[in-house]
Amino acid sequence: MSFASSFNPHSEAAQLRRAAMLERIAQLRALEERAAAASAQAKPVFDKRGQLLPRERIALLLDAGAPWLPLCTLAGFLQDTKDPTQSVAGGGVVAGIGFISGVRCMVVASDSGIEAGAIQPRGLEKILRVQDIALENKLPFVHLVESAGANLTKYKVEGFVHGGSLFRNLARHSAAGLPVITVQHGSGTAGGAYMPGLSDIVVMVRGRSRAFLAGPPLLKAATGEVATEEELGGAEMHTSVSGLGEYLAEDDREALGLARRIVDQLRDGAARPAAPAAPEPPLPADDLLSLMPTHHREPVDMREVMARLADGSELLEFKPLYGAATVCAQARIGGHAVGLISNNGPIDVAGANKATHFIQWMCQLGHPLIYLQNTTGYMVGKDSEQGGMIKHGSKMIQAVTGATVPQITIQCGASFGAGNYGMCGRGFEPRFLFSWPNARTAVMGGEQAARTMQIVAEAGLARKGLTPDPVQMQQQFEQIVQVFESQADAFHTSGLLLDDGVIDPRDTRAVLIFCLDTCAEAAQRTPRPLPFGVARM
Template sequence: MTLLDTADEEYTANRATMLARLAEVNAAHTIAIDGGGAKYVERHRKRGKLLARERIELLLDPDTPFLELSPLAAWGSDYPVGASLVTGIGVVEGVECLITASDPTVRGGASNPWTLKKALRANEIAFANRLPVISLVESGGADLPSQKEIFIPGGALFRDLTRLSAAGIPTIAVVFGNSTAGGAYIPGMSDHVIMVKDRSKVFLGGPPLVKMATGEESDDESLGGADMHARVSGLADYYALDEPDALRTARRVVSRLNWRKQGPAPRASVEPPMHDEDELLGIVPGDLRTPFDPREVITRVVDGSRFDEFKPLYGPSLATGWAEVHGYPVGILANAQGVLFSAESQKAAQFIQLANQRDIPLLFLHNTTGYMVGKEYEQAGIIKHGAMMINAVANSKVPHLSVLMGASYGAGHYGMCGRAFDPRFLFAWPSAKSAVMGPAQLAGVLSIVARQSAAAKGMPYDDGADAALRAMVEQQIESESLPMFLSGRLYDDGVIDPRDTRTVLGLCLSAVHGAPVEGARGGFGVFRM
């Protein structure tokens, strides 16, 4: 059932606002796809090499999707958008794999601090969901001017590779060019290594460093070429004649992994939603202070538009219930009116426990300004009830997926499984905002505190300066709560088109079922009653 009127002026305005924000996101994506720019792309092509995304396309099974992760990493920083690395999930020989590909058109594929964060997030996803890892390597190692931010935490990359292998999760490295210094440990610590004739160069120190350190004269090929590693050191398990041959070899390696998912399979027959996904563009208002019904989102995302609501009359500002997405069962928690009260918090805690008893993944659809404040609500126990919901989320063991549709403020962000609570995947719509509180509220709090401080000191208060301060703070908090800013810092896994929500969730649910799907049987912290 839907009450959405697509001819309504409000719907039309919401759609226009969403499309404008999508255009901004798409422009940022284009910058990431362009890599180092036309000059360096052309230089790379003249060397007879494929671009990072072309390598991924040849690796994947034909006509299968690629769920790119963190494409806006480093947005708003001093480093290139995308962080010189492409990461995502795709299907190779019928096996869902976590794929990373260096972008050598961006400073030779050198790693900056955001490259590291993006790579570590990819490894985290691979480990949690038991996804084989394929690294398409062509990198000069650390971007030396920023080494102080890379060297110490960067060791986690090598730790992750060996822990993945120890957990029985295959790791495959395909080396297309330089894999130098710390980068040499990517093939060095992978289960399977493929190198390309006359292209791959893997060494701890290149000829200049060897000359400086030992005085020895050497050349790239004898020091770390593919032929040497295939015939002498044994580091190369497979010797490819060119890049397409290396990618064919990688596909053959995957085909021999004998890999099986450990989670249950989806329902064989899947019904699409009854309502058009295009209508998702006009549901969220441009002004997030205006409420909207998340059920209008749910009915355009879930199989057959069927949503069996749990406790619909109790705690109505949080909708909870059961559905399926691409044949996978999910429990959904969706903010209906923004504010979370005691009833909503207790309802959420019970629902999360039920999902854990039934081994059903949870989907959190965010549009919350946080838990309710005020004397009446404090006396009624909002702190302990909000803590009950957060306790349930923190100790839940089933996979969690989060989508930020609108506001995601304060502790409500935590209760709805924000980034700090380790959802398997977290995506945002271009309409989303997330911060400790709304910009106007935060600026107002600072103003009140400053006014009280002046009064306590017996000093006059400058109302003109106060207005300027409030305006500055509001502008700062507004810019820092926008999805591209947050995505640039990897606080989500990507900003997605609302029309792609069902597809993205289906890909994510398929990925999480690579690992066992098991809920907590007890093991929750003390619930304060």
């Protein structure tokens, strides 16, 4: 039945929450625009070379008007500098899932307008994450490459070592029967040369594409040999002599047109499933701006959120009177039957058992699970401990770990303690995980952490017969709160790649439908795996 909402979006409290959420969304969009603007500063140089900017390339590659789901847009935020007004997010990579010639694909582009596309530490993590998403969801991988490679001025040996995973994943992707298609728009040096080398199909651009293990400076330093870039790794050489490239384009536009024609040949067996009939929720998505409190201590009925995501706002609540602080419900989103799990308070013994039962029931039905995180964690206290909270919470974590259906997580509010684990946090590898701008992630709240450490410190001083200095203790308290609160912020955690992106709450239903369609399509697609990746010949 359709959910009967009791939420008043016009109340003073709701309007304050709405204003706070809109401010956070504006900050998010400004950070995303900062990266695009930083890249666009290189436009005069690109124009002079007859090239397109990275985002222009993606726009031409994708089907006009088709959905596009950007991923990890805040990667690296506050990692290059601790000044939030100067940090450029994105990790030097633009990535997302979109449609090319009607085929759903993972698209990754070097943001070569920034530092010539040099791979940044969080940019590497971002590529590895989207490679995992592509492999799990059986998506062709389309790579638009123009990268100066590793930034030697910021060299770290661990980045070099972990970078090998990028190439291993390309080989795994090809071996799984999922095509890897590269458009080499510019340079690919040293390790970057293995991007086209480990691709199934490579398109190169005359006069612009470069791929070599050692460029002219390194070659001269290592062997004394002198050669031009074109002789070592130009597009004409690779498409006529070495065989690294299959197609030679005259410019970026022709190269992207060739890529679209190549992907068009993949449509057999990868057709986009017909969208099932799906009535929109009668409750407005705009309410999602004002439903969530600005502080996790304020209660919220997460069924109100569910009802604004579900088709027709219809929910079939599971065990509504048992473990009521844990909310489980069946619904349809975009025509897909799903199980929804959320929290109206800490997860207690009954709630953990209820969630475990529900997860196993959804696995039996084959329905994807969607976790709407808003939890301060598992219940603590003498009664809870004696009631077996540890073992019952562990059963829930085991159920999440062993679930046989796709799991998608949205961090809507608090995500504290082991509640992050039991509600399928990043460590449990959900298919997709997105955050709302107000989300908070931490082992516990800042004030809880500070008070805990203050109690421990005071007890230690007491054992030594010392009296704590109230001023010093208050300063330490405030410092600990600040450290926890700054790290819990959604923009900070997203910068660390602890989610797949921060989204506007109003877009949650559209994002979920896109992800559910992606999962359903993956289940229908039958790749032709090989014991090896397609080798260059």
